[in-house]
Amino acid sequence: MKITKMNRIKSSAELTDRFQALGYDIPVEDDLSSLFEPVETGPFKLANRFTVLPMEGWDAEIDGKPSPLVERRWMNFAGGGAALLWGCEAAAILPEARANPHQLVLNEETAPTIAALRSSMHKHHAELFDRKLISGLQLTHSGRWSRPTGGFEPSTLYQHDVLDLRVAATRQSCLDDSAIEALANCFIQRAILVEQCGFEFVDFKHCHGYLTHEMLSAVNRQGAFGGCFENRTRFTRLVLDGIRHACPDLTIGVRLSAYDFLPFEAAGNGTGRPADTRHHFRFGATEDGLDVDLNETFEFLDMLAAAGVQLLCITAGSPYYNPHIQRPALYPPSDGYQPPEDPLAGVARMLWVTGEIKQRYPAMTIVGTGYSYLQDWLPQVAAGIVKAGLADSIGLGRIALSYPEMPLDLMQGKRLARKKICRTFSDCTTAPRNGLISGCYPLDPFYKKRSEAKQLKLIKRQG
Ligand SMILES: Cc1cc2nc3c(=O)[nH]c(=O)nc-3n(C[C@H](O)[C@H](O)[C@H](O)COP(=O)(O)O)c2cc1C
Ligand code: SF4
Incomplete structure (x- = not known):
């Protein structure tokens, strides 16, 4: 298997060819001007085509309030030039819903500090760029991946032969229907706080294997929240209806893992392989769990559109069980596996799926993901994607940690600071x-x- 090393790519034409060799037609554009055209459709007028993606730092105070490290990160995001901050980072709806003991929590006690930080970000952005920043807060329940005090304390929706072992889930870890209804109510209450904090939108997170994403694949669950599509999406509808009713002026965004694959693990030589080839339904995947099938994804997006959701951020899979489709990287995390495919294929898959979705839902504002692997070539691919109408805004994940002011440098026509470009x-x-x-x-x-x-x-x- 050939792995594309981005620093070896010498021209846009070579990169286009590389995408084509991988089976994807991804536009690459040397003229970057499309990145500085405003977004006029959807809920917000955006001054440029950059969005900072949500990224938590495992560094909030133990009571869930932002720490100085959180403040530093958010202020960097606000000052980097991107017009939209998608969610800032995942804020748990309850202390027990945290993915780590230092995750942000949104509740009555933490809301004033979070609101103050939001205000500082907006002031900073307005001073630097003389325009209004658009920011949201991402609400999450970590579900199966909850680790509120350090060890796993999973809340699952169904039993899974592979994933249950990874988090020591038992039959008792499975939430019953009344617990799920209570959580729907909690999401709604927290959305009210998001609005009170002053955020322009709430991100109702549906990605990365967390609770609301797992809901979409609960085919084998009995009862009101499992089985058919109608049941698996009931939670989403309950929360959307509740937020609409409680705060009709709050814009709702959804970050969605538009497709998911089987869980992977490291084979003997360290390369990723499916951990279990038995059939486990994955949302947005073919029956073998190893390729994209957008039929249900489109059904879900039709439902969101009918509910008035006009703001989407597309992502994929989960960082816990198939990171290569979620955040393509040359070097895996310590508990991961060597890439089972060219990471550029993982990038191209996400860009292609996002394009399919944008073309089907032209009135929605759609933010794409998975660009950091492109490194020095990120601007050219981003410009190609925007010009071709395959996304409205380019989501910056890891590269916003290493190089938050990249949008500003591009805006000012500067050469990219190579030492700051994320090398995955x-x-x-x-x-x-x-x-x-x-x-x-x-x-x-x-x-x-x-x-x-x-x-x-x-x-x-x-x-
Ligand atoms: C350290 C870290 C923390 C992250 N935290 C979140 C999060 O809180 N919410 C979320 O939706 N995605 C989170 N992500 C995923 C990113 O938003 C993004 O989808 C991913 O990094 C792929 O984009 P990239 O290739 O630009 O990095 C996180 C990623 C990283 C590396
Ligand atoms: S270079 Fe920095 S931002 Fe990029 S993956 Fe490594 S640690 Fe994360």
């Missing part, structure tokens, strides 16, 4: 998997200098 070393994932705060240890001097950097080196060496 995955330290920002490896660190939190080992209980350390997240951050770009290899490229951001702020993290390089911290004591955790030494700990991380040791962990990686011990391997």
Whole structure:
């Protein structure tokens, strides 16, 4: 298998050819002007085509309030030039719904501090760019991947032969229907707080294997929330209806894993392979769980459109069980596996699916994901995608940690700062998997200098 090393690509034509060799027709454009055209459709007028994706740092205070590290990250995002901050980072709806003990929690106690941070971000952005920033907060329940005090304390929706073992889930971990109804109500109450904090939108997260995403694949569950499509999407409708009723002026966005594959694991030689080839239904996948099938995805998006959702962020899979389709990387996190495919194929798949969705839902504002692997070629692919109408805005994930001001540099016609371009070393994932705060240890001097950097080196060496 050939792995495309982005720093070896010499021209747009060569990159186009590489995409084509992988079976994808992805436009690459040297003229970057499309990235600075406003977005006029959808719920918000956006000044440019950059969005910072939500990225948590495992570094909030233990009571769920933002810490100085969270503040630093969000202020970097706000000052980087992107017109839209999608969700900032995942905020748990309850302490027990956290994916780690230092995840942000939104509740009556934490809301004032979160609101103050939002205000500072908006002030900073307005001072720098003389325009209004658009920002949302992402609401989450970590479901199967909940680790509120360190160890796994899963809340699952169905039993899964492979994933249950990874998180020590038992029959008792399965939520009953009344617990699910209570959680729907909690999401609605938290959306009210999101509006009170002043955010322009709430992201009702449906991705990465967390509770609301797992809901979509609960084919084998009995009762009101399992089985048929109608039942598996009942939770989404309950929450959307509740938010509409409680805060009719709040824009609702959805970050969706538009497709998902089987869980992967490292084979003997370290390369990723499906952990279990038995049939487990995955939302947005073919029956073998190894390819994209958008039939139900479109059905779900039709439902969102009918409910008035006009803001979408497309992502895929889960960082826990198939990271290669979710955040393509040259170097896997310490608990991951070597790429089972060219990471560029993972990027192209996400761009292609996002394009299919944008073409089908032209009135929605659609943010794409998975661009960091493109490194120095990110702007040219982003410009090609926007010009071809395959996404409205380009989501910046890991590269916004290493190089938050990349949109500003591009806007000012500067050459990219090569030393800041994310090289997909995955330290920002490896660190939190080992209980350390997240951050770009290899490229951001702020993290390089911290004591955790030494700990991380040791962990990686011990391997
Ligand atoms: C450290 C880290 C934290 C993340 N936290 C979140 C999160 O809180 N919510 C979310 O929806 N996605 C989260 N993601 C996923 C990113 O938003 C993004 O989808 C992913 O990194 C792929 O985009 P990229 O290739 O630009 O990095 C996180 C990713 C990383 C690396
Ligand atoms: S640690 Fe830095 S270079 Fe590595 S993947 Fe994360 S942002 Fe990129």
